[in-house]
Amino acid sequence: MPRYSVRLTRAEEREFVPFVHELLGLAFATIRGYFLGGTSVMTKGDASPVTLADRNAEAQMRRAIERRYPTHAVIGEEHGTRPGRRYRWVLDPIDGTRAFITNCFLFGTLIALERDDGDGFRPVLGVIGHSAAGVALIGHLGGTTLYASDGSSRAARVRPCSRLADATVLATTHWSTGEQRGGPAVERIIRAAKLYRTWGDCFGYFALATGAADLMLDPTLAYWDVAAIVPVIEGAGGAVTAWNGGNPLAEPSLIASAGPLNDIALGLLRRG
Amino acid sequence: MPRYSVRLTRAEEREFVPFVHELLGLAFATIRGYFLGGTSVMTKGDASPVTLADRNAEAQMRRAIERRYPTHAVIGEEHGTRPGRRYRWVLDPIDGTRAFITNCFLFGTLIALERDDGDGFRPVLGVIGHSAAGVALIGHLGGTTLYASDGSSRAARVRPCSRLADATVLATTHWSTGEQRGGPAVERIIRAAKLYRTWGDCFGYFALATGAADLMLDPTLAYWDVAAIVPVIEGAGGAVTAWNGGNPLAEPSLIASAGPLNDIALGLLRRG
Numbered sequence: 001m002p003r004y005s006v007r008l009t010r011a012e013e014r015e016f017v018p019f020v021h022e023l024l025g026l027a028f029a030t031i032r033g034y035f036l037g038g039t040s041v042m043t044k045g046d047a048s049p050v051t052l053a054d055r056n057a058e059a060q061m062r063r064a065i066e067r068r069y070p071t072h073a074v075i076g077e078e079h080g081t082r083p084g085r086r087y088r089w090v091l092d093p094i095d096g097t098r099a100f101i102t103n104c105f106l107f108g109t110l111i112a113l114e115r116d117d118g119d120g121f122r123p124v125l126g127v128i129g130h131s132a133a134g135v136a137l138i139g140h141l142g143g144t145t146l147y148a149s150d151g152s153s154r155a156a157r158v159r160p161c162s163r164l165a166d167a168t169v170l171a172t173t174h175w176s177t178g179e180q181r182g183g184p185a186v187e188r189i190i191r192a193a194k195l196y197r198t199w200g201d202c203f204g205y206f207a208l209a210t211g212a213a214d215l216m217l218d219p220t221l222a223y224w225d226v227a228a229i230v231p232v233i234e235g236a237g238g239a240v241t242a243w244n245g246g247n248p249l250a251e252p253s254l255i256a257s258a259g260p261l262n263d264i265a266l267g268l269l270r271r272g
Numbered sequence: 273m274p275r276y277s278v279r280l281t282r283a284e285e286r287e288f289v290p291f292v293h294e295l296l297g298l299a300f301a302t303i304r305g306y307f308l309g310g311t312s313v314m315t316k317g318d319a320s321p322v323t324l325a326d327r328n329a330e331a332q333m334r335r336a337i338e339r340r341y342p343t344h345a346v347i348g349e350e351h352g353t354r355p356g357r358r359y360r361w362v363l364d365p366i367d368g369t370r371a372f373i374t375n376c377f378l379f380g381t382l383i384a385l386e387r388d389d390g391d392g393f394r395p396v397l398g399v400i401g402h403s404a405a406g407v408a409l410i411g412h413l414g415g416t417t418l419y420a421s422d423g424s425s426r427a428a429r430v431r432p433c434s435r436l437a438d439a440t441v442l443a444t445t446h447w448s449t450g451e452q453r454g455g456p457a458v459e460r461i462i463r464a465a466k467l468y469r470t471w472g473d474c475f476g477y478f479a480l481a482t483g484a485a486d487l488m489l490d491p492t493l494a495y496w497d498v499a500a501i502v503p504v505i506e507g508a509g510g511a512v513t514a515w516n517g518g519n520p521l522a523e524p525s526l527i528a529s530a531g532p533l534n535d536i537a538l539g540l541l542r543r544g
Contacts (some may be wrong), residue, residue: 036407036418038483102440103484104471105377105405132405133377135308146308168374174446174468196446198470199376212310212375 001239001259004247005231006115008124008140012120016113019068020127020138021147026060027093027109028131031100035132041101051098054078057093057109067088071123077224088114088121090227096172096201105132106203112227123249128202128209137209139235144209158238159211162260167214169193170207172200185269186217205229208256209236215261218254219243225253239268273511273531276519277503278387279394280412288385290401291340292410293419295333299365299381300403302329303372307404313373321369326350329365337361345393349496360386360393362499365542368444368473371479377404378475384499395521398503400481409481411507416481430510431483434532439486441465442479444472457541458489477501480528481508487533491515492527498524513538 006083035054042048058078058099065074067084073084076091094100096107109129114121129136134149137156144156161167169190190196193215199207200218200227208214209232218225226248233240239259242251245266255265280288306325306353313321330350337346345356347365361383366372368379381401386393401408406421409428416428433439441462462468465487471479472490474497479485481504490497498520505512511531514523517538527537 036482037418098467099469101484102442102467102471103479103482104469104475105402106471117453130377136408148308166412170374174462174470190446195370195374197371197374197376198446199374199378200370201375206374210375211310212373 001262003141003234004128004240004249005123005141005234006117008142012115012124013140013142016125020028020111020113020125021042021069023061023064023111024109024127024129024136026064027057028129028134030057030060031094031109031131035100047068049101050078050150051101052096053100054094054097058091058269060092061093061111061229075224077222078119083189088116088118090114090123090224092222092228096203097226099201105130106199106201106208108130108202110198110202110225110228112224112231114227117259123227123229123231126228126235128206128228128232130203130206135206137236139209139232141231144232144235146210156209156236157211158208158233158236158258159214160213160258164189164192164215164261165194167193167261168195168207168212169215169217170197170199170204170213171203171217174202175200185272186219189215189217189265189268202229205233205256208238209233215257216254221248221254223249224251226254228257229254243269245270273534274504274519275413276512276521277395277413277506278389279399279507280414284387285397285412285414286325288397289410291383292383292397295336296381296399296401297407298332298336299329300400300401301404302332303366303381303403307372308375311373320352321373322350323366323369323373325372330363332362333363333365333383338487347496349494358388360388362386362395362496362502364496367497368475369413371473373379377402378471378473379404380474380478382474382500383498384496384503386499395499395503398500398507400500402475402478402479407478409478409504409508411504412499413503413507416501416504416507417484428482428508430480430505430508430530431486432530433486436461436464436487436533436536437466439465439533440467440479440484441487441489442469442476442485443469443489446470457544458491461487461489461537461540474501477505477528480510481505487529487537488526489537493520493524493526495521495524501526501528515541517542
């Protein structure tokens with residue numbers, strides 16, 4: 001399977017992994033101050049919800065990045081783009097704002113670090129952090145690690161699965177309750193699965209990367225989500241594909257699994 | 273709306289609420305030792321999964337109850353029934369074992385305390401505890417309280433909602449991926465909702481009782497689930513109904529909302 005993230009050097013790992021823990025600490029502290037608190041919800045231009053938790057968590061992370069790495073670029077879901085060179089930080093403070101405002105523990109903070117080797121920015125490091133549960137995955141091609149708030153950590157790895165009948169399939173939105181891309185094909189995939197749940201947003205990738213689910217489907221995503229997820233899944237030994245069969249960074253959508261189920265899902269989606 | 277739990281006295285509240293925190297402490301410590309650890313899964317007679325976390329958490333709670341209240345009855349999902357009188361403890365150590373083994377934070381521990389006033393056991397106190405997120409609801413007709421692991425607590429209350437078009441609707445299993453009771457009617461309810469997700473097992477009731485979701489639907493449950501959920505929802509100002517329109521303790525299934533949506537859902541289910 002092709003890889004869409006690029007290798008982090010040892011020096012970069014030593015420099016940026018501790019810094020990413022700092023960013024997560026800032027985001028988690030901010031978000032926990034709002035979670036379960038009946039936060040008031042605003043609506044963005046695209047009709048998606050946003051809260052002060054989203055805005056303040058991103059502002060905290062941006063401030064820390066600007067102080068430590070003033071030449072790096074930053075893209076964030078809530079506060080736009082800041083130009084820079086060589087490295088770019090991609091932030092989604094709360095992926096799953098609908099979960100967050102439903103008091104649901106599955107939302108998460110997404111962080112990607114990208115490097116430009118002369119041919120444009122590509123992700124080298126990705127983070128999925130679940131503040132409600134106090135756990136985070138930090139991944140790159142050298143490996144993905146699960147960190148828990150008690151200070152423990154261990155390697156995260158996808159589990160082998162090559163048949164839909166054995167698969168736990170997760171998705172964010174339900175395929176038939178909206179005008180969903182791939183409707184009938186997705187329905188067939190889901191009906192063939194062993195277990196199907198809308199345990200989605202970034203949690204679906206958390207479950208996949210920790211070897212507890214087998215296929216995660218997201219027909220449309222934002223760039224800031226894909227950039228963080230790709231290194232986490234690839235570092236855990238999994239594979240990512242866009243719904244058009246290509247690079248999910250170019251066509252933000254995801255099919256993610258240990259590998260074989262990407263081809264099976266893609267085949268079914270192509271058949272329509 | 274009728275109420276199916278009965279009132280806890282002040283003396284009982286002083287006696288049992290602190291004890292329930294002890295039980296939760298035991299269950300949470302046991303479950304956290306297994307969660308995210310790739311626990312091996314056994315299959316029960318009814319084909320449902322069970323893990324050592326389920327069995328050991330229930331054993332811990334039973335031991336504490338037997339030591340403190342040797343005359344009380346106990347029913348547990350994993351270790352059966354122990355006879356007793358006046359009071360009965362009803363335990364489901366992990367409601368949502370499928371979530372647990374998918375590394376999903378939505379599973380919970382359910383505890384009910386029932387009292388027999390001469391006409392059989394009826395729930396007086398209910399607990400929904402989410403160990404992955406470190407939060408718990410303890411409820412009775414005098415009120416439901418949300419406790420967080422940082423020691424904070426606040427009253428939990430359902431939010432008003434009287435139209436499906438405004439409602440966040442949650443369910444445990446997806447209505448069309450199995451031979452689900454009420455299939456087409458449930459599909460209509462879900463399609464009419466503002467947001468629908470399978471954020472289920474006891475989490476759906478957690479979201480409802482904390483004013484973040486509006487309707488939770490469970491076509492079939494076990495008695496040990498209903499007994500804990502009913503006091504939590506009623507204590508938060510909500511209403512519970514069985515799918516046959518009657519007492520969910522007699523016909524274990526649940527429609528739960530702030531009130532008006534129970535009648536609307538029941539009406540749609542009756543029409544089929």
